[in-house]
Amino acid sequence: MDRAHLETRRFLIVTGKGGVGKTTVCAAEALQLANKGKRVLISLCNAKERLSKMFGTKPVGSDVVQLAERVWAVNMDPERALEEYGEMVVRSRSLNALLFANKYARALFRGVPGMHEWAMLGKAWWHTTEKLPNGEDRFDVVILDAPATGHGLDMLRVPKVILDVVPPGLLRRDAERAWALFRDEKECAIVLVTLPEEMPTTETLELASALRDELKLPIAKLVVNCMLPPLFSPAERAALTGIPPIEPRTAAESALAAAQHRAVREKVQAESLKRLTESLPLAPSFLPLLLCDAAAPNAIAELARRVA
Ligand SMILES: Nc1ncnc2c1ncn2[C@@H]1O[C@H](COP(=O)(O)OP(=O)(O)OP(=O)(O)O)[C@@H](O)[C@H]1O
Ligand SMILES: [Mg+2]
Numbered sequence: 001m002d003r004a005h006l007e008t009r010r011f012l013i014v015t016g017k018g019g020v021g022k023t024t025v026c027a028a029e030a031l032q033l034a035n036k037g038k039r040v041l042i043s044l045c046n047a048k049e050r051l052s053k054m055f056g057t058k059p060v061g062s063d064v065v066q067l068a069e070r071v072w073a074v075n076m077d078p079e080r081a082l083e084e085y086g087e088m089v090v091r092s093r094s095l096n097a098l099l100f101a102n103k104y105a106r107a108l109f110r111g112v113p114g115m116h117e118w119a120m121l122g123k124a125w126w127h128t129t130e131k132l133p134n135g136e137d138r139f140d141v142v143i144l145d146a147p148a149t150g151h152g153l154d155m156l157r158v159p160k161v162i163l164d165v166v167p168p169g170l171l172r173r174d175a176e177r178a179w180a181l182f183r184d185e186k187e188c189a190i191v192l193v194t195l196p197e198e199m200p201t202t203e204t205l206e207l208a209s210a211l212r213d214e215l216k217l218p219i220a221k222l223v224v225n226c227m228l229p230p231l232f233s234p235a236e237r238a239a240l241t242g243i244p245p246i247e248p249r250t251a252a253e254s255a256l257a258a259a260q261h262r263a264v265r266e267k268v269q270a271e272s273l274k275r276l277t278e279s280l281p282l283a284p285s286f287l288p289l290l291l292c293d294a295a296a297p298n299a300i301a302e303l304a305r306r307v308a
Helices: 022-035 051-055 079-091 093-101 101-112 115-129 151-166 171-182 198-214 234-242 252-277 296-306
Strands: 011-016 041-045 065-068 071-076 141-145 188-194 221-225 285-288
Touching: 011 093, 011 151, 011 171, 011 198, 011 252, 022 041, 022 051, 022 071, 022 141, 022 188, 022 285, 051 065, 051 071, 051 234, 071 079, 071 115, 071 188, 071 296, 115 141, 115 151, 115 171, 151 171, 151 198, 171 188, 171 221, 171 252, 188 198, 198 221, 198 252, 221 252, 252 285, 285 296
Parallel strands: 011 141, 011 188, 041 071, 041 141, 188 221, 221 285
Antiparallel strands: 065 071
């Protein structure tokens, strides 16, 4: 199977270090899948959302809203997701209202470790099971804009914990179905997003080994975001980084200092790519560092063309 080929998957989990471009990649992937005719839902995890800016629409709240042709989004609120889940499980609005209106019941739910994470992860998974009145799937693909590294891992650990500790029942049944989907590489793909820099690379490699070795989840794609187009050959880089940094006094010296600075960044970029490709059996997809506002709709359209 072409592992980077995402359009046959039902569920994509986009994760990576904070601020590396996860939401940007979600938007770009969603747009390019929609361009291929897929109906796509982006699920945000209670985010200070910037997705609406990327599509030039009104803010995304906890109701599903359409952002573009065949692209929808929801910003999941864990309390609300829990209530909705309660409603589905209890199958009675009044009984559920009673349950959730009761402060002790609410406190109990809130107190269970991982309940908020499961409320959001479970809700995102549940959207893969939603049907239209004609019986077709409401969404072909659900993209989870997962929390950054550690929190993302904690969230993905929850279904397994439920399977380990919760007795048979509805909660366990749904967790089982969701977990089976997440572990199936034909149905689910984890998309790792990183920057070609030292710390994000280290964090990405740690995240990848936890996903692969501990959780046995299928990593299908590595997106290296904010790539600089190399201006220098390896020999030129070595020459520029080999001379001591200069204190520029003339325009020519300023140009040399800028070239040195750029050469250092290109060197770090090349070293980071080497570490990533040596440790992960994936051909990375590259997104360029845009010099315009990357959260503007035309920038997202450009990144969507490149992310495929
Ligand atoms: N390829 C790019 N070129 C230039 N700027 C980019 C690029 N990708 C993302 N950005 C910018 O970097 C910032 C962070 O991007 P984004 O919000 O997608 O990251 P994130 O990983 O979702 O962050 P968080 O962890 O806070 O959710 C944004 O301002 C975004 O517009
Ligand atoms: Mg984000």
